[in-house]
Amino acid sequence: MTTTETPGMLRRILDYSSRADPYPLYAELRRTPVARQEDGSYVVSTYRELTELLHDPHLSSDVRHLSRPMPSAEGGDTPAFINMDPPEHDRLRRMAMRHFGPPHTPGLVAGMEGDLTAVVGGLIDDFAGRDQIDIVDDFAYPFPVTVICHLLGVPRDDEPRFHVWVDDIVNSIDYDPRTDPKEKLDKGVRARQDLRQYLGGLLEQRHGRPGDDLLARLANDDGPDGRMTDEEIISTANLLLIAGHETTVNLITNGMLTLLRHPQVLQRLRDEPGLVVPLVEELLRYEPPVHIIPWRAAYSDITVADTVIPKGSQIMLMLASGSRDPNRFHDPDSFAPDRRDNQHLGFGSGIHLCFGGPLARLETQIALTELVQRLDRPGLVADPPPYRRSPVLRGPIHLPVEQNR
């Protein structure tokens, strides 16, 4: 397999005009599974090569191992574990997981089912008497934000403040110095500082005051790995706050959009509530909330698909393309909720596998179940709906839906 360049292909994918349907471009991109770009970076788009790389210990998440620095990287701040390698990554993730999942806190996510259902029910109650709702603003955004705020111990009333910061941060993730105004980057940097300062203030109040929320637990708990430093706690909380809702908003919205585009599946979900479990997995494959891991670094030379990626190279992982690879998934462009052997890349894979995946699954299962049960004859107002800017965390910015038609 050669690494012929595909000039312009990546740029076309990143261009906003492709946002509503990048999948035909992914198909073209997959003709060159490992594609070297003009700037020396590599784009990987096929399932086998992506899974190989995600499990390859030579692939680094530490920005210091890039031979050319990233313009959008968090300069100076303590990175969160998503941007770290073992052993520090393992230690911090383990310390955070102690309070979130098995083996130390196995019942947390499952125990949230009642609360999640109540939040969802309350939001849908507010739809009453309205002919048109916005699935994003009225539902898919407020729901996971409420959940992650509660989990972390961030006051829900502060949402308007951190909403702006999170938007600016997400917008700066895919900053490209060739096409984007410098302001986009600066805004992101400023927003990071503001958010860190805000979280630092909340953390301050928790020292010496044990409590149930994650901030209090991290601030006061001494596990076998010791205690995180304040900087580490802030970075972790920062990561969980952003990842905890930005992604789930898109998963729920993509889910409703997909169901409205497949009315028979929507009807089946009404009739067979158990279908929601495989359906959400298929959604994670078919319309995932995270399309791209924008960068990883080659710690040493990496061989993939007979291509040697030299040490220090930047590698972009096109996860959503891999989940549509016909060499892995039969009829990949059809939405098939009964699909078996569905090892999608919706949550990534390997040591950086989505930390909050179990929560995102449950949130989306409950959200879609309740929406299809309670919306009366829902229909799309516009197809495609308007999309957010980001090609990385991809999803509609609004999803207007009519009901009681």
Add this chain to the structure above:
Amino acid sequence: MTSAENLRAFKRDGRIVVVGASLAGLRAAEALRDEGFTGSLTMIGDELGEPYDRPPLSKQVLTGWVPADGTTLPRRRDINAEWLLGVPASGLDLANNHVRLADGREIPFDRVLISTGVRARPWFVESEAALDGVFVVRTREHAEGLQRALAAGPSRVLVIGAGFTGSEIASICRERDIPVTVAELAPAPLVGALGAMIGEVASDMQRAHGVDLRCGVKVTRLEGDTQGRLRRAHFDDGTTIDADVAVVALGGIRNTEWLRGSGLAAGVWGIACDTGCRALTLDGLVTDDVFAAGDVARCPNPIYEYRLISLEHWANAVEQAEVAAHNMVSGQADRWPHLSIPLFWSIQFGVNIKSVGVPTFADEVVVTQGSVPDHRFVAAYGYRGRVTAAVSFNNAKWLDHYRKLIESAAPFPPPCPTPDQPVDMKPVPVDFPGPVLLAQGATVVVTGHDPGERRVTAAEQHHR
């Protein structure tokens, strides 16, 4: 009738008998129905009750967390089978195609799958094995009995044999704060499976958790009191130890005795078959209607020089069951070979140990990632300059990478450094008896002169 018509008729109303109703048997039955087999399906098993999962029996069941009857295997689909449980099979008649049961019944078949597995190797002195307090762990009843004995708060548990099962049980004892002595003939725990380097790590782990580990010793006698309760164990170095529970963890015996005289290449080493799970006769001919899967099957693996390997691994049972089931209802052109890389896991002393490949098929081992003193690392195994296996301690998520190295015969030691580099990356000798271990026990006698007369006779009739 053409062979295609035959196959269609067989899939529609043929008779399949599965001997051995545990993991491999159940998964094969489910796969047969998935493949569209609508004929009659008979499940024969010597244990009563629903098929159940065994890995938890030496782990969660012994801590008391999961009740022994809570390990029933999940059903992936309805298999619409006739279940003949509680009576073991006692013979296989390939001239008349039927399975004989111990109660004299004869069950006819068109095709048969043998998945009779392994049983625990009992203590070698029957009267001592019968002492109250002496256990093996293989079945649900065994685990339930041992769990009760541990819950009663014994003064000391003696574990005889520090393979995976013995080490897991020792770990549970320490978790329950029960004093435990582990006696192992080899120089360290896990040495037989993973070699000397890992054995040393395993020794450290056991001692750090307060296990009284005694290596290089043999238990010679188990002594009971007048009520027939275990009191004391004697070692070959003349020492003794007082214990009221002893767990005999000396590995398994393959359930192949019932196949004696069947003409199959079955013996203490398992049932030889091809990669398609079709059993071989003693002469080494492939049969068409007899298949084997799971712990009892012994398949060639091309990656390991086509050696015949039998594996007592959960994933191996599942994968062979699927391959065997597919091939039982498929024509020659559509047959699947079982070519997957072995996978194994254990949990002990708070560490998740996982391996890919066949670690015994190696001459050198090297730590490639992490830190051995911290008990979190990956070690790669090599044989003549290629990667053949890897073992991880609390680092299992990297093993897919090593599986790929094994599949692609990648050079050993792996040349490129990774983050989290170990202090020392020099390969050391693996210290096994060597790959020859995999083939031990297979001795046969060939008779006759003309090609039409030459036959193999069963080795066990001439030796033992």
